[in-house]
Amino acid sequence: MTAALARRWLAPALVGVVGLALWQTLVVAADVKPYLLPSPTAIAEQLGQVRPLVWSATLATGANALVGMLAGSVTAILAALLAARSRSVDLLLSPTAAAVSVMPIVALAPALNTMFGTTSNTPRRLVVAVVVFAPVFVTTLRGLRQVQPVHRDLLRAYAATPRQAARTVTVPGAVPHVFSGLRVASATAVVAAVVAEYFGGLQNGLGSRITAAAANSAYARAWAFVLGAILLGLTFYVVTLALERVVTRRHGG
Amino acid sequence: MSTPATAVDARGVGKVFESRSGTVTALQDVHLTVAAGEFVSLIGPSGCGKSTLLRLVADLEEPTSGELVVFGKPPRAAREAGDYGITFQQAGLLPWRTVSANVQLPLELHGVGRRARAMRAAELLALVGLAEFADAFPHQLSGGMQQRVAIARALAEQPSLLLMDEPFGALDEMTREHLQTELLRISASSGAAVLFVTHSIPEAVYLSDRVVVMSARPGRISGIVDVDLAAAADRTEGLREDAAFFAAVTAVREVLHGAPAPAVRGVDVR
Secondary structure (H helix, E strand, O other): OHHHHHHHHHHHHHHHHHHHHHHHHHHHHOOOOOOOOOOHHHHHHHHHHOHHHHHHHHHHHHHHHHHHHHHHHHHHHHHHHHHHHOHHHHHHHHHHHHHHHHOOHHHHHHHHHHHHOOOOOHHHHHHHHHHHHHHHHHHHHHHHHOOOHHHHHHHHHOOOOHHHHHHHHHHHHHHHHHHHHHHHHHHHHHHHHHHHHHHOOOOOOHHHHHHHHHHOOOHHHHHHHHHHHHHHHHHHHHHHHHHHHHHHHHHOO | OOOOOEEEEEEEEEEEEEEOOEEEEEEEEEEEEEEOOOEEEEEOOOOOOHHHHHHHHOOOOOOOEEEEEEOOEOHHHHHHOOOEEEEOOOOOOOOOOOHHHHHHHHHHHOOOOHHHHHHHHHHHHHHOOOHHHOOOOHHHOOHHHHHHHHHHHHHOOOOOEEEEEOOOOOOOHHHHHHHHHHHHHHHHHHOOEEEEEEOOHHHHHHHOOEEEEEEOOOOEEEEEEEOOOOOHHHOOHHHHHOHHHHHHHHHHHHHHOOOOOOOOOOOOOO
């Protein structure tokens, strides 16, 4: 157990430490200018100084990502349930989902800022919700469609009504698919929440702090906020993954 | 009991599948009667329509010609009345439900109360020897155990007909022989007629009162062999080494390979 655990964590940790050491050596030895690439120690120093600010910015961006992700996923799951039930809803929604997934929605942020005002978090949450919608919708719908032939026969043999079929087989069977969509969405939700802040509006989140620090030539500080963004993204991903594990353990995974 | 003496009556049943690449005649002019409580096996090469015939009886497909009657009713009415229980080659258990909840599925779909359901499931799991696995999930069970759960599920509503589509096809030989003996005991105690699809000759002979041999392209019945061994409940492993058993196996094999006279009906093994 401990040996397996060590092997699992040791290798990536080692890669990280070696990478940081190389980075530090490179910056010091080649005398790289801080505006090109600050050294890890400089970033750590900055992080120590602005830690409360990184924390509050992470919370603000995290809240946007979370609200947007919840809204987007709930909408996507409901839409997929409708689309799985009705062919016409499917014809209506599936192309829309495809269009939304290729639309550079983050680029809409400035327009949304004007729409909702620059003191609102709504545009950012909206951006996240739209970005999350497509992957969750597509995977959920696929899950709802993938009923095993043997289960379909069984439901027919026992004369199950469509509602009973949904409750006993189709919906529970789609749960693992929903989670694989959520897992993809969790990473992009944070990216969208951070990038949406690059286009102005409230100055409370990681994205706006990164742009502000960079604009003030405080490059090491900008990197400290980037670190916050990385940790936030990881947290979202890991929490979704853990939820997925808990729920799908019953599916014999 | 008010059940008619005939479980299944097929009169000139045919099934043609239309596809883009043309039409396939899966079944042609099938005449077959299964009496109530009788164990009948369908055997033949792949593509002979044995599974199709079973699916027609189950009303999972509709015949394109002829008439099919199940307990005096059209198959659709029999299906809706819950006259039959069914198992497939895959156990087809719902992986997110416990073993007990899987057995309860047909009862749940037909509005049986929670307590009655739980009691019936406990009874059935005891019957198939899985009482202590009631709260396990299917993936914790071996293939043979899963198939026993599927059999328990098929028996949940005390059907008068059991339709089994190669239920032991994916199991190893030892598990298979063990389950065959179990099935004999279970079917004898339930009194249900069984329509059993298989491609194993010894399996068909060991289990059945009659073995229906089918041939392919087009699928039709090429002969019926009466297996006159012991009564179902009295058949034991020892029978597999009995001369009468081998004689019946030979008789089925000859019809299957179209050897002597096509009218091999009834094998005198006593």
